[in-house]
Amino acid sequence: MLSRLRIAVPFRPCVSVYRWAHTKEKGKPLMLNPRTNKVSETQDTQAMRFQRNLKKMTDPLEKYIYLMGIQERNERLFYRVLMEDIEELMPIVYTPTVGLACTQYGHIFRRPKGLFISIKDRGHVRSILDNWPETRVAAVVVTDGERILGLGDLGVYGMGIPVGKLCLYTACAGIRPEKCLPVTIDVGTNNETLLKDPLYMGLYQKRDRTQAYDDLIDEFMEAVVEKYGQDTLIQFEDFGNHKRIPLPEEIQGEVISVIKVVFMHQAALGIANLIVMTMMENGLTQAEAREKIWMFDKHGLLVKERADTDSNHEGFLHDSPGNVSSFLDAVNTIKPTAIMGVAGAGRLFTPDVIKAMGALNDRPIIFALSNPTAKAECSAEDAYTLTDGRCLFASGSPFGPVTLSDGRVFTPGQGNNAYIFPGVALGVILSGVRHISDAVFLEAAKVMEYVYANGMAFRYPEPMDKERFVRSTVWNIEYDSFLPDTYDWPGVSFAPLK
Structure with a gap:
Protein backbone atom coordinates (compact mmCIF):
# COMPACT_ATOMS: atom_id res chain seq x y z
CA MET A 1 0.00 0.00 0.00
CA LEU A 2 1.41 3.40 -0.93
CA SER A 3 0.32 6.05 1.56
CA ARG A 4 0.82 9.77 1.03
CA LEU A 5 1.52 12.25 3.81
CA ARG A 6 1.35 15.94 3.00
CA ILE A 7 3.81 18.05 5.01
CA ALA A 8 3.14 21.79 5.18
CA VAL A 9 6.72 22.83 4.54
CA PRO A 10 7.39 25.18 1.57
CA PHE A 11 10.03 23.83 -0.80
CA ARG A 12 9.98 26.50 -3.46
CA PRO A 13 7.29 28.97 -4.61
CA CYS A 14 4.08 27.29 -5.74
CA VAL A 15 5.51 23.80 -5.29
CA SER A 16 4.29 21.40 -2.59
CA VAL A 17 6.60 18.93 -0.85
CA TYR A 18 5.43 15.37 -0.31
CA ARG A 19 7.14 12.59 1.62
CA TRP A 20 6.16 9.08 0.62
CA ALA A 21 6.45 5.73 2.36
CA HIS A 22 5.46 2.16 1.55
CA THR A 23 3.31 1.02 4.46
CA LYS A 24 0.57 -1.48 5.17
CA GLU A 25 -1.51 1.25 6.78
CA LYS A 26 -3.05 4.49 5.69
CA GLY A 27 -5.12 7.29 7.14
CA LYS A 28 -5.73 7.32 10.89
CA PRO A 29 -4.02 3.97 11.68
CA LEU A 30 -0.85 5.23 10.00
CA MET A 31 -0.95 8.52 11.89
CA LEU A 32 -1.36 6.68 15.21
CA ASN A 33 1.39 4.11 14.57
CA PRO A 34 4.36 4.94 16.84
CA ARG A 35 6.73 2.99 14.58
CA THR A 36 6.50 5.41 11.65
CA ASN A 37 7.72 8.99 11.92
CA LYS A 38 5.46 11.57 10.27
CA VAL A 39 7.41 14.75 11.00
CA SER A 40 9.70 16.58 8.60
CA GLU A 41 12.24 17.36 11.34
CA THR A 42 15.40 15.32 11.66
CA GLN A 43 15.67 12.83 14.48
CA ASP A 44 18.53 14.92 15.90
CA THR A 45 16.20 17.91 16.32
CA GLN A 46 13.45 15.78 17.83
CA ALA A 47 15.89 14.16 20.26
CA MET A 48 17.24 17.55 21.35
CA ARG A 49 13.71 18.76 22.15
CA PHE A 50 12.93 15.53 23.99
CA GLN A 51 16.10 15.73 26.10
CA ARG A 52 15.62 19.41 26.94
CA ASN A 53 12.07 18.78 28.11
CA LEU A 54 13.24 15.89 30.29
CA LYS A 55 15.92 18.03 31.95
CA LYS A 56 13.27 20.57 32.97
CA MET A 57 11.49 17.89 35.02
CA THR A 58 12.51 16.97 38.55
CA ASP A 59 9.77 14.51 39.57
CA PRO A 60 10.65 10.91 38.53
CA LEU A 61 7.02 9.94 37.96
CA GLU A 62 6.54 12.97 35.72
CA LYS A 63 9.59 11.86 33.72
CA TYR A 64 8.18 8.33 33.48
CA ILE A 65 4.85 9.59 32.14
CA TYR A 66 6.63 11.81 29.60
CA LEU A 67 8.94 9.01 28.44
CA MET A 68 6.11 6.51 28.05
CA GLY A 69 4.14 9.14 26.13
CA ILE A 70 6.98 9.52 23.64
CA GLN A 71 7.17 5.73 23.31
CA GLU A 72 3.48 5.71 22.39
CA ARG A 73 3.99 8.37 19.68
CA ASN A 74 7.49 7.79 18.28
CA GLU A 75 9.12 4.51 19.20
CA ARG A 76 12.50 5.01 17.53
CA LEU A 77 12.93 8.44 19.04
CA PHE A 78 12.12 7.01 22.47
CA TYR A 79 14.77 4.31 22.17
CA ARG A 80 17.37 6.67 20.78
CA VAL A 81 17.09 8.98 23.79
CA LEU A 82 16.94 6.02 26.22
CA MET A 83 20.03 4.39 24.71
CA GLU A 84 22.02 7.62 24.60
CA ASP A 85 21.44 8.25 28.31
CA ILE A 86 20.78 4.76 29.64
CA GLU A 87 22.52 5.34 32.99
CA GLU A 88 20.31 8.33 33.76
CA LEU A 89 17.05 6.96 32.35
CA MET A 90 17.15 3.28 33.34
CA PRO A 91 16.07 4.21 36.92
CA ILE A 92 13.05 5.94 35.33
CA VAL A 93 11.81 3.24 32.94
CA GLU A 237 8.21 -12.00 36.33
CA ASP A 238 7.11 -11.15 39.89
CA PHE A 239 4.82 -14.10 40.45
CA GLY A 240 4.21 -14.82 44.10
CA ASN A 241 7.35 -15.93 45.94
CA HIS A 242 9.26 -16.42 42.68
CA LYS A 243 12.39 -14.42 42.03
CA ARG A 244 15.33 -15.19 39.81
CA ILE A 245 18.39 -12.94 40.12
CA PRO A 246 21.77 -13.76 38.62
CA LEU A 247 24.85 -14.28 40.72
CA PRO A 248 26.91 -11.08 40.61
CA GLU A 249 30.23 -11.78 38.95
CA GLU A 250 32.22 -10.17 41.76
CA ILE A 251 31.85 -13.31 43.89
CA GLN A 252 32.26 -15.94 41.19
CA GLY A 253 35.39 -17.99 40.70
CA GLU A 254 37.51 -19.79 43.25
CA VAL A 255 36.43 -17.52 46.11
CA ILE A 256 32.85 -18.77 45.80
CA SER A 257 33.78 -22.18 47.20
CA VAL A 258 34.77 -20.78 50.59
CA ILE A 259 32.05 -18.21 51.24
CA LYS A 260 29.10 -18.75 53.55
CA VAL A 261 25.82 -16.97 52.79
CA VAL A 262 22.77 -16.06 54.84
CA PHE A 263 19.78 -14.98 52.78
CA MET A 264 17.15 -12.68 54.15
CA HIS A 265 14.00 -14.40 52.86
CA GLN A 266 13.40 -17.87 51.48
CA ALA A 267 12.39 -16.42 48.08
CA ALA A 268 16.10 -16.50 47.27
CA LEU A 269 16.02 -20.14 46.17
CA GLY A 270 16.92 -19.21 42.59
CA ILE A 271 20.03 -17.31 43.65
CA ALA A 272 20.94 -20.05 46.13
CA ASN A 273 20.80 -22.76 43.48
CA LEU A 274 23.03 -20.75 41.14
CA ILE A 275 25.58 -20.30 43.93
CA VAL A 276 25.48 -24.06 44.59
CA MET A 277 26.12 -24.75 40.89
CA THR A 278 29.08 -22.39 40.87
CA MET A 279 30.52 -23.94 44.03
CA MET A 280 30.21 -27.37 42.42
CA GLU A 281 32.11 -26.10 39.37
CA ASN A 282 34.87 -25.19 41.80
CA GLY A 283 35.19 -28.62 43.39
CA LEU A 284 32.52 -28.89 46.10
CA THR A 285 29.86 -31.57 46.19
CA GLN A 286 26.24 -30.47 46.16
CA ALA A 287 25.86 -31.36 49.84
CA GLU A 288 29.00 -29.41 50.77
CA ALA A 289 27.79 -26.38 48.83
CA ARG A 290 24.32 -26.42 50.38
CA GLU A 291 25.83 -26.58 53.87
CA LYS A 292 27.22 -23.09 53.25
CA ILE A 293 23.84 -21.53 52.51
CA TRP A 294 21.30 -20.54 55.15
CA MET A 295 17.96 -18.78 54.87
CA PHE A 296 16.17 -16.53 57.32
CA ASP A 297 12.60 -15.23 57.11
CA LYS A 298 10.10 -13.56 59.42
CA HIS A 299 9.77 -16.80 61.40
CA GLY A 300 13.52 -17.24 61.84
CA LEU A 301 16.08 -19.59 60.33
CA LEU A 302 14.93 -22.33 57.99
CA VAL A 303 15.90 -25.43 59.98
CA LYS A 304 14.82 -29.05 59.95
CA GLU A 305 12.71 -28.57 63.07
CA ARG A 306 10.35 -26.09 61.36
CA ALA A 307 6.98 -27.40 60.21
CA ASP A 308 6.22 -24.68 57.61
CA THR A 309 8.79 -25.70 54.99
CA ASP A 310 8.21 -27.56 51.73
CA SER A 311 10.12 -29.67 49.23
CA ASN A 312 11.67 -26.58 47.57
CA HIS A 313 13.57 -25.81 50.78
CA GLU A 314 14.69 -29.36 51.44
CA GLY A 315 18.29 -28.99 50.30
CA PHE A 316 18.79 -25.88 52.43
CA LEU A 317 17.38 -27.08 55.74
CA HIS A 318 20.00 -27.47 58.45
CA ASP A 319 20.11 -28.62 62.04
CA SER A 320 19.33 -25.77 64.40
CA PRO A 321 22.53 -23.99 65.50
CA GLY A 322 20.95 -23.02 68.81
CA ASN A 323 18.94 -20.07 70.06
CA VAL A 324 18.52 -17.71 67.08
CA SER A 325 15.64 -15.26 67.46
CA SER A 326 16.79 -12.41 65.20
CA PHE A 327 18.76 -11.84 62.03
CA LEU A 328 21.57 -10.36 64.15
CA ASP A 329 21.63 -13.62 66.16
CA ALA A 330 21.85 -15.54 62.88
CA VAL A 331 24.82 -13.48 61.70
CA ASN A 332 26.67 -13.84 65.01
CA THR A 333 25.97 -17.58 65.19
CA ILE A 334 26.54 -18.65 61.57
CA LYS A 335 29.33 -16.09 60.91
CA PRO A 336 28.59 -15.66 57.19
CA THR A 337 30.87 -14.15 54.59
CA ALA A 338 27.88 -12.66 52.77
CA ILE A 339 24.35 -11.54 53.54
CA MET A 340 21.84 -11.08 50.73
CA GLY A 341 18.39 -9.61 51.05
CA VAL A 342 15.40 -10.15 48.75
CA ALA A 343 12.61 -9.75 51.32
CA GLY A 344 11.27 -6.43 50.05
CA ALA A 345 10.56 -5.36 53.62
CA GLY A 346 12.87 -2.40 54.05
CA ARG A 347 15.82 -1.84 56.40
CA LEU A 348 16.34 -5.34 57.79
CA PHE A 349 20.15 -5.05 57.66
CA THR A 350 20.30 -2.90 60.76
CA PRO A 351 23.42 -0.96 61.85
CA ASP A 352 24.18 -3.72 64.36
CA VAL A 353 23.97 -6.37 61.62
CA ILE A 354 26.28 -4.38 59.33
CA LYS A 355 28.77 -3.79 62.16
CA ALA A 356 28.72 -7.49 62.99
CA MET A 357 29.49 -8.36 59.35
CA GLY A 358 32.38 -5.90 59.47
CA ALA A 359 33.72 -7.45 62.66
CA LEU A 360 33.52 -10.99 61.25
CA ASN A 361 35.07 -10.30 57.84
CA ASP A 362 37.86 -8.23 56.36
CA ARG A 363 35.74 -7.84 53.21
CA PRO A 364 32.09 -8.46 54.13
CA ILE A 365 29.67 -8.96 51.23
CA ILE A 366 26.43 -7.04 51.73
CA PHE A 367 23.85 -7.29 48.95
CA ALA A 368 20.65 -5.33 49.57
CA LEU A 369 18.81 -6.52 46.48
CA SER A 370 15.18 -5.64 47.21
CA ASN A 371 13.43 -3.11 44.98
CA PRO A 372 12.55 -0.28 44.84
CA THR A 373 15.14 1.79 46.71
CA ALA A 374 12.87 2.35 49.71
CA LYS A 375 12.62 -1.44 50.18
CA ALA A 376 16.37 -2.08 50.15
CA GLU A 377 17.66 -3.91 53.24
CA CYS A 378 20.13 -1.10 53.94
CA SER A 379 21.46 2.01 52.26
CA ALA A 380 24.82 2.23 50.54
CA GLU A 381 25.83 4.92 53.01
CA ASP A 382 25.20 2.66 56.01
CA ALA A 383 27.01 -0.27 54.41
CA TYR A 384 30.16 1.69 53.54
CA THR A 385 30.20 3.89 56.64
CA LEU A 386 29.63 1.14 59.20
CA THR A 387 32.29 -1.13 57.64
CA ASP A 388 34.80 1.68 57.11
CA GLY A 389 34.54 1.19 53.36
CA ARG A 390 35.60 -2.47 53.51
CA CYS A 391 32.37 -4.07 52.29
CA LEU A 392 31.51 -5.29 48.82
CA PHE A 393 28.08 -3.71 48.41
CA ALA A 394 25.44 -4.09 45.71
CA SER A 395 21.80 -3.09 45.61
CA GLY A 396 18.79 -3.87 43.44
CA SER A 397 18.02 -0.19 42.89
CA PRO A 398 20.52 2.64 42.43
CA PHE A 399 22.16 4.58 45.27
CA GLY A 400 24.33 7.64 44.78
CA PRO A 401 28.07 7.85 45.57
CA VAL A 402 29.08 7.77 49.25
CA THR A 403 31.86 9.96 50.66
CA LEU A 404 33.44 8.81 53.92
CA SER A 405 34.85 11.16 56.54
CA ASP A 406 38.41 10.58 55.28
CA GLY A 407 37.47 11.72 51.78
CA ARG A 408 37.23 8.30 50.10
CA VAL A 409 34.39 8.07 47.59
CA PHE A 410 32.54 4.82 46.86
CA THR A 411 30.19 4.42 43.90
CA PRO A 412 27.75 1.59 44.65
CA GLY A 413 27.20 -1.18 42.13
CA GLN A 414 23.79 -2.44 41.15
CA GLY A 415 23.14 -6.18 41.46
CA ASN A 416 20.07 -5.95 39.27
CA ASN A 417 18.87 -8.53 36.76
CA ALA A 418 18.50 -5.71 34.23
CA TYR A 419 22.18 -6.29 33.50
CA ILE A 420 21.63 -9.88 32.43
CA PHE A 421 18.18 -10.62 31.03
CA PRO A 422 18.37 -8.50 27.83
CA GLY A 423 21.57 -10.26 26.74
CA VAL A 424 20.30 -13.71 27.73
CA ALA A 425 17.07 -13.01 25.84
CA LEU A 426 18.96 -11.99 22.70
CA GLY A 427 21.16 -15.09 22.76
CA VAL A 428 18.16 -17.35 23.40
CA ILE A 429 16.10 -15.81 20.59
CA LEU A 430 18.89 -15.94 18.01
CA SER A 431 19.86 -19.55 18.77
CA GLY A 432 16.32 -20.91 19.13
CA VAL A 433 16.84 -22.45 22.59
CA ARG A 434 13.71 -24.23 23.83
CA HIS A 435 14.72 -24.88 27.41
CA ILE A 436 16.72 -22.37 29.43
CA SER A 437 18.60 -24.19 32.17
CA ASP A 438 20.24 -22.55 35.15
CA ALA A 439 23.57 -23.22 33.44
CA VAL A 440 22.64 -20.69 30.75
CA PHE A 441 22.60 -17.98 33.40
CA LEU A 442 26.02 -19.01 34.65
CA GLU A 443 27.27 -18.70 31.04
CA ALA A 444 25.32 -15.51 30.43
CA ALA A 445 28.23 -13.55 28.91
CA LYS A 446 28.46 -16.08 26.03
CA VAL A 447 25.02 -17.61 25.62
CA MET A 448 25.30 -18.20 21.86
CA GLU A 449 28.64 -20.00 22.16
CA TYR A 450 27.43 -22.12 25.09
CA VAL A 451 24.13 -23.33 23.61
CA TYR A 452 25.67 -24.29 20.27
CA ALA A 453 28.61 -26.05 21.96
CA ASN A 454 26.20 -28.06 24.14
CA GLY A 455 23.69 -29.00 21.45
CA MET A 456 20.91 -26.83 22.91
CA ALA A 457 20.35 -24.58 19.90
CA PHE A 458 17.63 -25.26 17.34
CA ARG A 459 18.57 -22.65 14.73
CA TYR A 460 20.99 -23.91 12.09
CA PRO A 461 23.29 -23.55 10.25
CA GLU A 462 25.37 -22.40 13.17
CA PRO A 463 26.81 -18.90 12.60
CA MET A 464 30.58 -19.14 12.26
CA ASP A 465 31.16 -15.54 13.37
CA LYS A 466 28.65 -15.28 16.18
CA GLU A 467 29.53 -11.75 17.24
CA ARG A 468 29.05 -10.48 13.70
CA PHE A 469 25.77 -12.39 13.42
CA VAL A 470 24.45 -10.92 16.68
CA ARG A 471 25.42 -7.39 15.71
CA SER A 472 23.73 -7.80 12.33
CA THR A 473 20.39 -8.49 14.02
CA VAL A 474 20.41 -5.52 16.41
CA TRP A 475 17.50 -3.17 15.82
CA ASN A 476 18.35 0.16 14.18
CA ILE A 477 16.87 3.26 15.81
CA GLU A 478 17.29 5.36 12.64
CA TYR A 479 14.13 6.25 10.75
CA ASP A 480 13.43 4.13 7.67
CA SER A 481 13.59 5.54 4.16
CA PHE A 482 10.97 3.81 2.06
CA LEU A 483 11.86 5.23 -1.38
CA PRO A 484 15.10 6.16 -3.19
CA ASP A 485 16.69 9.46 -2.25
CA THR A 486 14.66 11.83 -4.48
CA TYR A 487 12.11 11.86 -7.24
CA ASP A 488 11.38 14.98 -9.29
CA TRP A 489 8.21 15.31 -11.30
CA PRO A 490 7.02 18.57 -12.88
CA GLY A 491 5.67 20.81 -10.16
CA VAL A 492 6.19 18.33 -7.31
CA SER A 493 9.26 17.21 -5.37
CA PHE A 494 9.43 13.90 -3.50
CA ALA A 495 11.79 12.90 -0.73
CA PRO A 496 12.04 9.84 1.52
CA LEU A 497 10.19 9.69 4.82
CA LYS A 498 12.59 10.41 7.69
Missing part, protein backbone atom coordinates in the same frame (compact mmCIF):
# COMPACT_ATOMS: atom_id res chain seq x y z
CA TYR A 94 12.88 0.47 35.33
CA THR A 95 13.51 0.31 39.06
CA PRO A 96 12.95 2.29 41.22
CA THR A 97 10.51 4.60 39.39
CA VAL A 98 8.67 1.77 37.63
CA GLY A 99 7.57 0.58 41.09
CA LEU A 100 6.00 3.96 41.83
CA ALA A 101 4.41 3.93 38.37
CA CYS A 102 2.89 0.51 39.09
CA THR A 103 1.27 1.73 42.31
CA GLN A 104 -0.30 4.58 40.30
CA TYR A 105 -0.87 2.66 37.06
CA GLY A 106 -4.61 3.24 36.81
CA HIS A 107 -4.18 6.93 37.68
CA ILE A 108 -1.52 7.69 35.05
CA PHE A 109 -2.99 5.41 32.36
CA ARG A 110 -2.82 6.90 28.87
CA ARG A 111 -2.88 4.10 26.31
CA PRO A 112 -3.00 0.29 26.61
CA LYS A 113 0.33 -1.50 26.44
CA GLY A 114 0.44 -5.27 26.20
CA LEU A 115 -2.21 -7.91 26.72
CA PHE A 116 -4.41 -8.30 29.78
CA ILE A 117 -5.71 -11.86 30.12
CA SER A 118 -8.15 -12.52 32.95
CA ILE A 119 -9.27 -15.72 34.57
CA LYS A 120 -12.66 -15.11 32.98
CA ASP A 121 -10.98 -15.58 29.59
CA ARG A 122 -10.33 -19.30 30.16
CA GLY A 123 -11.02 -21.19 26.98
CA HIS A 124 -10.33 -18.13 24.81
CA VAL A 125 -6.68 -17.28 25.43
CA ARG A 126 -5.60 -18.23 21.91
CA SER A 127 -8.22 -15.92 20.38
CA ILE A 128 -6.90 -13.08 22.57
CA LEU A 129 -3.38 -13.70 21.27
CA ASP A 130 -4.78 -13.71 17.74
CA ASN A 131 -6.00 -10.15 18.32
CA TRP A 132 -2.47 -8.92 19.04
CA PRO A 133 -1.41 -7.06 15.87
CA GLU A 134 2.13 -8.49 15.71
CA THR A 135 2.42 -12.03 14.40
CA ARG A 136 6.17 -12.66 14.86
CA VAL A 137 6.55 -12.33 18.63
CA ALA A 138 9.85 -13.78 19.90
CA ALA A 139 9.84 -12.70 23.57
CA VAL A 140 7.02 -12.62 26.13
CA VAL A 141 7.33 -11.18 29.63
CA VAL A 142 4.36 -12.13 31.81
CA THR A 143 3.33 -11.35 35.38
CA ASP A 144 0.31 -12.05 37.55
CA GLY A 145 1.09 -9.00 39.66
CA GLU A 146 1.22 -10.85 42.99
CA ARG A 147 4.69 -9.81 44.11
CA ILE A 148 5.70 -6.66 42.27
CA LEU A 149 9.23 -5.74 43.38
CA GLY A 150 8.99 -5.24 47.15
CA LEU A 151 5.57 -3.62 46.87
CA GLY A 152 3.44 -6.74 47.15
CA ASP A 153 0.22 -7.58 45.33
CA LEU A 154 -0.57 -4.89 42.74
CA GLY A 155 -2.83 -6.97 40.50
CA VAL A 156 -3.03 -5.64 36.94
CA TYR A 157 -1.15 -2.51 38.01
CA GLY A 158 1.87 -4.77 37.72
CA MET A 159 1.79 -4.36 33.92
CA GLY A 160 4.47 -1.70 34.32
CA ILE A 161 6.99 -4.48 35.01
CA PRO A 162 6.65 -6.43 31.72
CA VAL A 163 6.54 -3.14 29.82
CA GLY A 164 9.69 -1.87 31.56
CA LYS A 165 11.54 -5.18 31.17
CA LEU A 166 10.87 -5.26 27.45
CA CYS A 167 11.99 -1.65 27.05
CA LEU A 168 15.38 -2.86 28.23
CA TYR A 169 15.25 -5.90 25.91
CA THR A 170 15.31 -3.36 23.08
CA ALA A 171 17.49 -0.63 24.59
CA CYS A 172 20.18 -2.95 25.97
CA ALA A 173 20.09 -5.89 23.54
CA GLY A 174 18.66 -4.44 20.35
CA ILE A 175 15.69 -6.83 20.19
CA ARG A 176 13.09 -5.40 17.84
CA PRO A 177 10.21 -3.94 19.90
CA GLU A 178 7.53 -5.47 17.69
CA LYS A 179 8.89 -8.90 18.63
CA CYS A 180 8.25 -8.20 22.33
CA LEU A 181 4.92 -8.85 24.08
CA PRO A 182 4.11 -7.74 27.66
CA VAL A 183 1.34 -9.75 29.33
CA THR A 184 -0.49 -9.49 32.63
CA ILE A 185 -2.56 -12.40 33.92
CA ASP A 186 -5.47 -11.04 35.95
CA VAL A 187 -6.80 -13.44 38.58
CA GLY A 188 -7.81 -10.73 41.05
CA THR A 189 -5.88 -9.10 43.87
CA ASN A 190 -5.72 -9.34 47.65
CA ASN A 191 -4.79 -5.67 47.90
CA GLU A 192 -7.72 -4.09 49.73
CA THR A 193 -6.71 -0.59 48.67
CA LEU A 194 -6.93 -1.53 45.00
CA LEU A 195 -10.24 -3.30 45.46
CA LYS A 196 -11.63 0.00 46.75
CA ASP A 197 -9.95 2.09 44.04
CA PRO A 198 -12.50 3.24 41.41
CA LEU A 199 -9.66 3.61 38.89
CA TYR A 200 -8.38 0.07 39.33
CA MET A 201 -8.43 -1.60 35.93
CA GLY A 202 -8.56 -5.27 36.90
CA LEU A 203 -11.06 -7.74 38.32
CA TYR A 204 -12.63 -6.60 41.58
CA GLN A 205 -12.21 -9.93 43.34
CA LYS A 206 -9.83 -11.71 45.67
CA ARG A 207 -6.95 -13.49 44.01
CA ASP A 208 -8.05 -16.86 42.65
CA ARG A 209 -5.78 -19.61 43.97
CA THR A 210 -7.88 -22.57 42.83
CA GLN A 211 -7.19 -25.10 40.08
CA ALA A 212 -8.68 -22.55 37.67
CA TYR A 213 -5.49 -20.49 38.10
CA ASP A 214 -3.25 -23.41 37.13
CA ASP A 215 -5.51 -24.21 34.19
CA LEU A 216 -5.29 -20.62 32.97
CA ILE A 217 -1.48 -20.62 33.12
CA ASP A 218 -1.36 -23.95 31.28
CA GLU A 219 -3.70 -22.61 28.61
CA PHE A 220 -1.62 -19.46 28.26
CA MET A 221 1.61 -21.41 27.80
CA GLU A 222 0.04 -23.73 25.25
CA ALA A 223 -1.45 -20.79 23.33
CA VAL A 224 1.88 -18.93 23.18
CA VAL A 225 3.76 -22.00 21.93
CA GLU A 226 1.04 -22.81 19.40
CA LYS A 227 0.83 -19.22 18.15
CA TYR A 228 4.48 -18.17 18.13
CA GLY A 229 6.45 -21.43 18.20
CA GLN A 230 8.40 -23.58 20.65
CA ASP A 231 11.42 -21.30 20.58
CA THR A 232 9.49 -18.30 21.96
CA LEU A 233 11.16 -16.86 25.05
CA ILE A 234 8.76 -16.63 28.00
CA GLN A 235 9.99 -14.80 31.09
CA PHE A 236 7.88 -15.12 34.24
